[in-house]
Amino acid sequence: MIPIRNVYYMLSYAFQVLNEQGYKNIATEQFDNTAELCAAILTKGIAFLLKRGLGKEYIPQVETLSTLRGKVEVTDSVKGRTMLKKQLVCSYDDFSINSYMNRIIKTTAELLLHADISKTRKKELRKLMVYFKDVDELDVHTINWHIQYNRNNQTYRMLISICWLLVKGLLQTNSDGSTRLMDFLDEQRMCRLYEKFILEYYKREFPLLNASASQIPWALDDGIGDMLPAMQSDITLSNGNDVLIIDAKYYPASGNTQVQYDKHTLHSGNLYQIFTYVKNKDAEFGETPHKVSAMLLYAKTEEDIQPDNSYRMSGNEISVKTLDLNMEFAAIAEQLNTIVKERFGLVAT
Secondary structure (H helix, E strand, C coil): CCCHHHHHHHHHHHCHHHHCHHHHHHHHCCCCCHHHHHHHHHHHHHHHHHHHCCCCEEEEEEEEECCCCCEECHHHHHHCCHHHHCCEEEEEEEEECCCHHHHHHHHHHHHHCCCCCCHHHHHHHHHHHHHHCCCCCCCCCCCCCCCCCCCCCHHHHHHHHHHHHHHHHEEECCCCCCEEECCCCCHHHHHHHHHHHHHHHHHHHCCCCEEECCEECCCCCCCCCCCCCCEECCEEEEECCEEEEEEEECCCCCCCEEEECCEEEECHHHHHHHHHHHHHHHHHCCCCCCEEEEEEEEECCCCCCCCCEEEEECCEEEEEEEECCCCCHHHHHHHHHHHHHHHHCCCCC
């Protein structure tokens, strides 16, 4: 079980904006569950948005009007016989706060108002929702989360991500219409947060390293790669031609090993995958002096047997380690720092 405070620290690295002064006092609060934590972050974020002014966008409108506005829809006006009433059907763009991102935020807030979070938090949300009275709600099951961000709406990126966590972690019951909490950050969502946290941690704490979630090209003899899947690394750390590829794995339910006939072995698919990454990355350098290694970094589970091995495979080192998230965050950071210190000889800034 990951302490709620550690989830906050992981979110803080995944979303750097949480390190700003206005959010820092959240780290000192006590939360009963992850939903309460995310609700606190959302409440703070909405308050900041209101101070800056809610983002607006042009919303297409079609309306029957007595005065001309925008473009006259002649066909619709004739069909509706609106001219008999001295009216016209007009289409125009309204610069409104009823933007899609504001609608996502309001929908999430309204969902939280029926969830099992504290009365204080609900009271804060109700006060903030007064400013969203002209914003429509969405169907939570059909929200499009694939949003394009630009310089004008970057302030929404973190909040929309928090909304995604909240909406996906809340389940509507069929009995009385109330909302109950699921196992809030399930394995799939925790896996994504786990990967993002490790990547952003190394980006921030080790600026001398190049940390990225880069794609690895296939080592093709004839250059033909039709229908080959993309090799997308979770974390690639590099210092010149010295490369460490990390695949972050989070399996609290199924465990970090597979068991057959009482024998624990590594997940074969994970090992095959990381071996493929290493050999293709290795081939990319050709005859240029280089060093490529890899690591499967599992989140520690309650199993008695935890992976902690290192192998030499066809000239490359592939190690398997576990990261204990059920510790004080300083100890978690030390585990991550040790990986870089042992591999690259660098210390955190």
